Structure formats: C-alpha cells, structure tokens
Amino acid sequence: MTTYFDGRWVDDAEATVSVRSRALNYGLGCFGGVRGYVADDGRQVLVFRLDAHVQRLAESAKVLFLRMPGTHAEVAELHLELLRRNDVHYDVYIRPLLLHNSNAMAPVLDESTTSFTMFCLPLKRYIDKDAIDVCVSSWRRVADNAIPARTKPTGAYLNSALARREAFDGGFDEAILLTESGKVSEGSAEHVFMIRRGALVSPPSTQDNLDGITRRSLIQMATEDLGLSFQEREIGRTELYVADELFLCGTGAQITPVKSVDRRAIGDGGIGPVTRRLQQHFDDVVHGRVAKRKPWLFPVWG
Numbered sequence: 049m050t051t052y053f054d055g056r057w058v059d060d061a062e063a064t065v066s067v068r069s070r071a072l073n074y075g076l077g078c079f080g081g082v083r084g085y086v087a088d089d090g091r092q093v094l095v096f097r098l099d100a101h102v103q104r105l106a107e108s109a110k111v112l113f114l115r116m117p118g119t120h121a122e123v124a125e126l127h128l129e130l131l132r133r134n135d136v137h138y139d140v141y142i143r144p145l146l147l148h149n150s151n152a153m154a155p156v157l158d159e160s161t162t163s164f165t166m167f168c169l170p171l172k173r174y175i176d177k178d179a180i181d182v183c184v185s186s187w188r189r190v191a192d193n194a195i196p197a198r199t200k201p202t203g204a205y206l207n208s209a210l211a212r213r214e215a216f217d218g219g220f221d222e223a224i225l226l227t228e229s230g231k232v233s234e235g236s237a238e239h240v241f242m243i244r245r246g247a248l249v250s251p252p253s254t255q256d257n258l259d260g261i262t263r264r265s266l267i268q269m270a271t272e273d274l275g276l277s278f279q280e281r282e283i284g285r286t287e288l289y290v291a292d293e294l295f296l297c298g299t300g301a302q303i304t305p306v307k308s309v310d311r312r313a314i315g316d317g318g319i320g321p322v323t324r325r326l327q328q329h330f331d332d333v334v335h336g337r338v339a340k341r342k343p344w345l346f347p348v349w350g
C-alpha cells in the first residue's frame with residue numbers, strides 16, 4: 049500500500065524509522081485514528097469527523113512539542129489523498145502518526161525533529177464480537193499528570209497493552225481501567241458509557257482518558273437526535289456491575305455492547321434497547337443517511 053512519510057508517497061516497506069530513533073526507544077510521539085465508511089452506493093467513502101481528528105492531532109502536537117506538517121486543511125487533505133492513492137472503496141482506518149524521530153541519545157521533545165507519517169488499512173470490526181465480557185483491570189490508567197492520555201501518546205499504549213494482556217489471560221475480551229482514585233477512566237482504546245436509571249452516563253474527559261471524538265459525537269446524537277438524557281459524571285467501579293446497559297465506544301470499537309463486567313451480567317446479559325437504538329443511529333449517521341449529520345462526513349471521491 050502507499051504510505052505518506054515526511055512529504056513523500058512511498059511504498060509501506062520504505063516508510064521506516066531507524067532502530068536508534070527516539071520515537072521507538074522512548075515512545076515519543078502521538079497518533080490519530082480515523083475511520084472512513086463505504087457509503088450505500090458501494091463506491092463513495094465517507095471519512096467520519098476528519099476535521100475533529102485533525103484538530104485533536106494538532107492539540108496533541110502542541111502538548112507534546114511536535115510539529116504539524118501543515119495547516120489543518122492541508123493535513124485533512126493528506127488523509128483524503130492517502131485514500132485516493134490507495135484506491136479505497138471499502139471501510140478503512142487511517143493512522144496519522146507524529147514522531148520525535150531523532151537518532152540522538154536521551155528522551156528530548158524537540159519540534160525540529162518531527163516526522164509525520166500516515167498509513168491506512170481495511171477495517172471492518174476492531175472488536176470482532178457482537179457483545180463482550182470485560183474486566184476491571186488491576187492496572188490503573190496512566191494519570192494525565194504523568195503521560196497526558198488526552199493526546200493519544202504512543203508511549204501510553206503500554207498501559208493499554210498491559211491491561212488488554214491481563215484481560216485476555218483472564219478470559220475476557222477487553223479491560224476497563226480506573227483512575228488512581230478508583231473512578232472509571234476508559235477501556236484500553238474505548239470510552240465507557242452506561243445506562244442507569246434512564247440516563248446515559250459517561251465520565252468526563254478529565255478522568256485521565258482520551259479526548260474522544262466518538263464519545264463527543266455520541267453525546268450529541270443521543271441528546272440532540274434521539275432525545276435521550278445524558279449525565280457527564282464520575283462512575284464508580286461497582287456502578288458498572290449494576291448498570292442497566294453498558295457499552296464501549298471509539299473509532300475502532302464503534303459501539304460495542306458489554307454483556308458482563310468481572311463476571312457480573314449486565315442487564316439480562318444481552319444487548320439493551322438503548323444501546324441498540326444508538327448503534328442503529330450511529331450506523332445511519334456514518335453511512336450518510338442522516339441529513340443533519342452530513343457535515344460530519346468528508347467524502348473521498350468526486
């Protein structure tokens with residue numbers, strides 16, 4: 049496939065960094081994760097909230113002293129060009145990546161050594177199950193004051209990977225991480241929503257979690273399009289066990305229903321009615337079937 053690397057369009061095999069790179073040795077960088085959905089005509093590809101993703105990448109770059117490779121409009125256009133160059137007419141995931149790509153010793157954040165690369169891959173489901181069993185991880189979410197999770201920093205995914213490994217070893221599909229003070233933060237790569245006493249509830253993006261674009265979009269869809277009531281507040285661990293419905297969401301996971309937490313069934317152990325409604329609406333929105341939400345979609349072709 050064709051990949052973008054520091055101003056050039058190259059074959060994947062040529063888009064490489066040195067084993068000496070700081071980015072690799074110390075995990076110095078940040079990335080994005082963007083999805084394009086093939087439209088109902090089977091040809092057009094609609095990139096979901098591309099502007100918001102570029103904005104978040106720019107904010108992450110600012111926090112981590114990385115340099116964006118152009119204006120927001122130019123970076124957004126590179127995403128679309130990547131899909132055109134790869135002749136993408138299928139559901140796709142795009143990964144833009146900013147790296148502190150110096151081969152010098154010591155972890156240093158220096159804008160002038162930024163590399164920017166972008167690749168894409170076909171992606172249907174990130175979590176390949178209709179509903180999942182999750183555990184609460186024994187690993188705590190890395191605190192914003194230690195590594196700012198809101199920036200999607202490469203190094204922080206060691207935290208996610210430890211939690212996922214523990215979950216898999218325990219026979220679960222995914223992990224939910226708590227903050228150091230024991231409140232629900234997020235999944236290894238997803239945000240957490242529960243439905244309790246008639247309201248949709250999700251912890252704020254100040255709970256050591258990523259500033260989530262699916263999360264923000266879902267809150268708007270739930271409240272403005274479906275008239276659901278929403279509360280942004282802390283969630284305690286045991287509240288998860290007594291939730292009426294629970295789901296994880298993210299660019300990869302989309303809306304993934306949770307059927308149990310730490311072996312306690314959620315609701316009747318199936319997919320709840322509110323979750324189903326949100327899933328259906330989300331599917332309609334990302335495929336361009338909801339006129340009001342078309343401004344969220346960026347067409348690749350034509």
Ligand SMILES: Cc1ncc(COP(=O)(O)O)c(C=O)c1O
Pocket residue numbers: 081200208234235236237238239257258259260261262263297298299300
């Ligand atoms: C740690 C983490 N939390 C949450 C999410 C979901 O965020 P978004 O909806 O912006 O993709 C992701 C990425 O997809 C993630 O890596």
